[in-house]
Amino acid sequence: MEEDFEFADRAPPTIDRMASTAGNAEAKGFNPGLMVLLIFVGLLLVFLVGNYLLYMYAQKTLPPRKKKPISKKKMKRERMKQGVSAPGE
Structure with missing residues (x-):
């Protein structure tokens, strides 16, 4: 009977792992699409x-x-067109 109350204040390990991964989902870094x-x-x-x-540079040097x-x-x-006759005509 003492064993039943030993984990009463804590969640089972599987549920605890799920909660910790859900909390760290935001801290994984940049989205790969954003990086590209x-x-x-x-x-x-x-x-x-x-x-x-x-x-x-080319404008200055060339x-x-x-x-x-x-x-x-x-x-x-x-x-x-300007009305000036060409020389020799």
């Missing part, structure tokens, strides 16, 4: 910032582009 999302967004952000920095030479035929047409 954070990694993806982080890599995307690094890519965009890196491209911007490379663009700014020489300006050379303009394409205008052909003689186009130059003659432009002068005719």
Whole structure:
């Protein structure tokens, strides 16, 4: 009879284990989907910032582009439009 009252103040071990796992369910860490999302967004952000920095560096260091030479035929047409006669005509 003494054995019946020995565990009266405590729950049986199986119920006690279930309660402890239910309490620790929130403290397991990040959701795997959230981790994948954070990694993806982080890599995307690094890519965009890196491209911007490379663009700014290229703007400062590269020489300006050379303009394409205008052909003689186009130059003659432009002068005719402006009303200036081409030399030699």
